[in-house]
Amino acid sequence: MRIFTKYVLSELLKVFLLTLGVMTLMMFVGLLGKKAVDLGLGLGGLLQLTPYVLPEALQFTLPGALLLTVTGIYGRMAASNELVAIKSMGISPMVMVWPTLILSVFVSFSAVWFNDLAVSWGRQGQERVILESMEAIAYGQLRVKGSFEHGNLTVHVQGVEGRTLIEPTLVIREKGKEFANIVSARAAQFAANVETGQLVLRMQDTDATGQLDIVAPGVEEYVFPLEELLGSRNKSRSPSDYSLGEIGPAKAKELDTIHKVRQDMSTEAAFAMLTGDFDELSDGAWRSQEKVIQNAEGRLNRFYSEPYRRWSNGFSCLAFAAVGIPVAVMLRKGEMLASFFACFAPILLIYYPMFYSCMVLAKKGSAAPQCLWIANAVLLLIGIYLMRKEVKH
Template sequence: MRILTRYILLEMLTVFLITMGSMTVFIFLGLIGKEAVDNGLGAGPILRLLPYLLPQAMQFSVPGALLLATTVVYGRVSSSNEIVAVKSLGITPMVMLWPTLLFAFIVSFGAVALNDLAVSWGTNGVKRVIIESFEEIAYGQLRTRKMFGNEKFKVNVKTVVGKRLIGPVITFESGSGNVSIIRADAAEMNVNIATGALDVKLFNTEGGLKGWTVNLPGEIERSFPLEQALGGGSSKPGPSETPLRDIKIAKVDQGKQIDWLKHEMAAATSMALMLGRFDELSQSQWSAREGNLKWSRRELNKLNVEPYRRWANGFSCLGFVLIGAPMAVRRRHGEFWGSFFACFLPILLVYYPMLVGCVTQAKDGAIPPQAVWLGNFVLAAWGVWLMRRVIRF
């Protein structure tokens, strides 16, 4: 028995490590290319991104590599009639299967930790590198494309000389939602990471808003939120970027914020009724407060869902092995690619849509967060059914 256990584990470990390494390199290069193209990164920022992108690449490669390794090993074992030989000795096929199930169980815990590392440390690290490289990214795009920005903040120039922008036109969305346009003869941009602001020096400026035009000769300085210049993302980690160890504290803080919003709305209602200011209770006056309360509740739902999502994602590894091993044994022809796609296509078409759908519904509060595990239970049920057929026949 121990010989069979060591044999299967050694085969699985060897194929898994080789497959995971190959898939990680392929996905890693894809992620690097995407960040480089999307943000216009040079060699320096790309090198600083590498450690943060590695967990994100492994997050995707580990489950796929484990499924492929399982179909390769058990496809070869089945095609060489080793399962038949074990049965002929009166030994249950589970002797050949349980080592891989145990291995997948252990890997699943590692996958949970990897998912947590990728979406928290990895994602926040990528954001930090992009912020630190903002000037390089912005000036690089302005030199090559004469334009940089997004829907809320955009800069167009005639040309760039050193750090000086010639003929810049800055279009940005103000706090009230109005769009303002600033034109100048020249400008210089500097990032202040400490304050989270983009400081722009403007020379001979002309600004316009709602038909009004203001001319300001000489040099002035205008600051824009760096979040707005980067595309409107928040510097504070969201629920999907919060480490598992910090989610409990974040839920308490979010609950306090919801209570504070409720108390504020109750106090405002009482004051309006006492003073007879009934116009303050109109829908137009309350829409912003109701929107803030709705957003805060959804953030709390996201925090409730995140632990279940990460654990369910990690334990998909065990579900993949539960399906891949008996499927490869049943096919008996050593066609591991056929076994792999026979497992992967249903997973792709059933499991992942179920996972995404349940996560979305749970974030909206339509279903409890525990429902995120539904796809894993479907995988487990399918795998157990296949296992029973392998053991019986």
């Protein structure tokens, strides 16, 4: 028995590590290339991004690499009649299956960890590198072209001396507004604040038109959050950016917000009834508080569903392997890609629509977050049924 276990694990690990390396490299290059095009990062910035992008690439490639490996190995075994030979010796083919399922469990735990690492440490690191690179990019473009444009910000200068911008002019465009704010100054300097995720422009002797309409001698600071520079106006951190360890305190914070707002609403209602000010009890008077509660409940639903999403997404590796093994044996194809696509097509048509439908319902609060395991459970049941069928025959 140990000979069969060592043989299967040896074949699996060799092919899996090679496949994972190739697929991760391709995904990694694609992600870096996209960021280089979207953000205009140079070679130095891309090299700094490397460790932070790697977990993001691995969370996508681990399930696919495992499925490709499993379908390839077991398809070749079936095509060369290795499983038939084991049956003829009176040995259950499951001795060739258990090592793969156990390996899939370890890979699934790794996928959960990489998923958590990518959305917390990875994204924060990427934002920090982008911010630091943004300062260098801004100075580089201002020296060469005399202007720098990113997101809703455009800067024009007469010249650059060291780190000092000579007679800079800022054009700040607000989304949905016809006119932009224009700010000019005698001199200015860019500075990146890595801790707060902001790009700060310190301007000397400013003169602003538009909604700002100010003349301010001395030094004025204009702060541009990274979200604004990248064209996003989201002011709150998305629940998908929290690590699993941060989700518990975040849920408590949202619950506390809902409790405080409802408590304030009760107090205000009681006071309005005592004073006879019934206008304060109208629906319009509660609109702002109800919006706060609605936003907090929406974020709370996402916080409740996020751990289930990450764990079920990670354990899709096990579900894919459970289906891939019997399907590859049934097809008896020695080519890796033939078995892979024959197995991946039903997964693409069944698993992912089911998973994302459940995720939408869970985020809206229309279904319990545990429903995110349904797609995995369906694949596991199909895999168990097909395995039992193959073992019997």
